[in-house]
Amino acid sequence: MGDIAVVREGSGPEVLLVHGGAGPRTTWGVLAPLAERWTLARVHRRGYSPSPPPRVRQDFDEDARDLAPLLVGRPHVVAHSYGALGTLIAAAAVPGGARSLTLIEPPLHYLVPDDPEVARLERIGDAALTHGMDADPAELRAFLRLVGASVGDGPLSEGVVASVRRAHGNRPPSQARPRLDAIRAAGVPVLVASGGHAAAFERICDALAAALGGERGVYPGAGHFVAAAPGFTERLDAFWSRNPS
Structure with missing residues (x-):
């Protein structure tokens, strides 16, 4: 390779x-x-x-x-x-x-067990990688905002969609x-x-x-x-x- x-x-x-x-x-x-x-x-x-x-x-x-x-x-x-x-x-x-x-x-x-904010970040992040654009729309947008994507209230931009698709299927950080x-x-x-x-x-x-x-x-x-x-x-x-x- x-x-x-x-x-x-x-x-x-x-x-x-x-x-x-x-x-x-x-x-x-x-x-x-x-x-x-x-x-x-x-x-x-x-x-x-x-x-x-x-x-x-x-x-x-x-x-x-x-x-x-x-x-x-x-x-x-x-x-x-x-x-x-x-x-x-x-x-x-x-x-x-x-x-x-x-x-x-x-x-x-895993460094912060039993913390609800960390657990939510893990859940929505893993969902974005596992399901890509088929993830729950609200949770996908929430995750994208947390990781710095430019996300408004309208449709996701082509660049953001391309990033989601590139990450789809990646090994979860969890x-x-x-x-x-x-x-x-x-x-x-x-x-x-x-x-x-x-x-x-x-x-x-x-x-x-x-x-x-x-x-x-x-x-x-x-x-x-x-x-x-x-x-x-x-x-x-x-x-x-x-x-x-």
Whole structure:
């Protein structure tokens, strides 16, 4: 099936950028100014051109197999949403492979059991992946809004429909169980970031930061696409600079 594509720009220490359901440009375009001091390596997960399609479906274990070889050079790693699942699995499989980890609103629902907001996020997210455009319309719209899609009261746009169809059949994140203990034992510096727009993501990120012994940051203003929030670029730059080796 071939290797996944990684597009690099800039100079300086490498930062591996792993997108989620949205593509690399949408997720990471706002970080372009950081290329003055860092080499930004934008991963294109399988199914996102120019990378090859997934073997069967989008799957965080397949993502992890693709990402693990990219950790050989000990890059800083920033991962968003679904992309954080494979990133965490790869980081646990290659102890010390990541110079640092920045994790943005990953759907690790199991970290917050018996929480109604988290349980709802898990339910509507799994339904969107399992049923696609045949999911309950109200719940599908609610999920799309939570993950940053531009959704109004009228018909869904062609772009949003295409995204739903691309995600249809993907492996549900509720099945992911990354070895967080291995990452913490390796002493990897961690920053867990959220956008302050949804209680479920805030609680998941709180629990993840506690499990990894990591730093925690909330950056409102851009919803699920936290990278575009005011102050986030500066926080990344400072975080990487404080963890040079």
